[in-house]
Amino acid sequence: MRLSLPLKTLIHDWRRFLPAIVAVAFSGLLVLLQAAVILGIFSLSSLYVTRSSADLWVGFPGVQSIDLGRPVTSKAELFVWMEPHVQRVEAFLWGSGEWRTETRGMVNVFIVGVSPTADSMALSDALSRQQRLALADPDAVLVDQADLHKLQTQVGGSAEINGRKVRVVGVTRGLRGLGGVNVIASLATTRNLDPTAGPDGKVAYLLVQLDDPKVAAQVAASLNAQGRDRGFEALTGNAFARRTTRYWLVESGAGVAFIFGSLVAILAAVIITSQTLAAAVAGSLKEFAALRALGFSMRALNGIVLRQSFWVGLAGLIVAGLLTLLLAVVARAAAVPIVLSAPMMAAAGVLVVVTALGSGVYALRRVGQADPATLLL
Incomplete structure (x- = not known):
């Protein structure tokens, strides 16, 4: 009872x-x-890591978040290719600029430079084949659906970034930026829009694909043994995503x-x-x-x-x-x-x-x- x-x-x-x-x-x-x-x-801070298929991210030593990357010397790629498990290496750029349209004032944007090839590792889970092919056109960019109203634009619309004309050839979904508005472009377009994003052949990050993802931590440790004195650091995708999220969650x-x-x-x-x-x-x-x-x-x-x-x-x-x-x-x-x-x-x-x-x-x-x-x- x-x-x-x-x-x-x-x-x-x-x-x-x-x-x-x-x-x-x-x-x-x-x-x-x-x-x-x-x-x-x-x-959101780690979306560009978690939605990419790279096993390793090679960037500047001690980088705390993906948006805080600094240019890495092109010599780092040589050391990456020396690892026997490496199958592919791909550049990734992170720049910045001022977005302007006729109906909108200036909006600060981040420019994300990715390879426009169909099998690109960068944002492999977020961009379709058609979107990547569209990025191959000069001055073509993608913006997220949630940011269209901020940028006062639409698919087929045009704007200026750092004084250079760009065309919006498509929209993404779920790639909204945390610290601002992200604009996706090809590597060549990104260098044209922001020359400081990849000066003298440098890149923000190198994306690496291995023949066996299980050895990612081992290969990262091997690269870091050489990279400490050569200006680069290798991180597994999961480790870099955790570091980026932890920075925004705890340290910011x-x-x-x-x-x-x-x-x-x-x-x-x-x-x-x-x-x-x-x-x-x-x-x-x-x-x-x-x-x-x-x-x-x-x-x-x-x-x-x-x-x-x-x-x-x-x-x-x-x-x-x-x-x-x-x-x-x-x-x-x-x-x-x-x-x-x-x-x-x-x-x-x-x-x-x-x-x-x-x-x-x-x-x-x-x-x-x-x-x-x-x-x-």
Whole structure:
């Protein structure tokens, strides 16, 4: 009876506990969406790494993020080719410029230079064959669908970057930049638009494909033994992506501020949940007093409150899950970057239930006020 009583009372007095369920649901929604948005936004920083098929990225020693690359000497490619596992080497440029149109003022953009060949490693998972062939035309560029309104342009439109005319030959999806607007061009076009992106044959990065991806860490270590004194460093694709995301998430001021604000919001949600559940328990004092008059011990009453808290947390978790899925669909339709994974959702679920149980523990102090004598008043 004691196991089913908390659930029965919760169902019978659902109006009393509904505010607590709503508070728990929005607490879980806030926790999950804050984490999803944080990871989604800062995962944008490493998109150009994760959506490329290169096994190794060779760049300037100590580079912290892909957008902070510095020109690497052309001699680095010779050392890369000396490794027996290397099959292909491809240049990758990262420049900058000022985008201008007749209807828009100046917009700072990053120029991403990739090989326009059909089997290019750069953005192999993001660009179609037709888009790469279109980039082979002089002064052709691609922009992301989400940035069209910023640049005041459309497919077939024209603009100027650093005073040179360019044509928008297509749009990408899911390549929105974190620190600004990214414009994709061929290697030749990028050098024309920003000569500092690859002066004297230098490149921002060398993308390397190996005959066996499993030896990537081994080949990187071998290259780094030679590159320390020659101005280059090799990183596996996963290692470079993690370094880039970590820089934006932890070391940049934006990441720290975002995380701090999220923690404050989550703390506020937990406090509101605790107060709401305590109020629901306080509203049931006469029922608890009646149970005490029937011989229930304080330990048994405390168990009822904690079980009610668990069921409140579970109900709130279900509501939070449905709302999260709905908002995730809306976010993706609006090109808002979010990252939802099974481990993240499981962790958020555990946190929500723990929050509900913690709120129940906080509400236990009210149970002590359930005096059977109050039934005579």
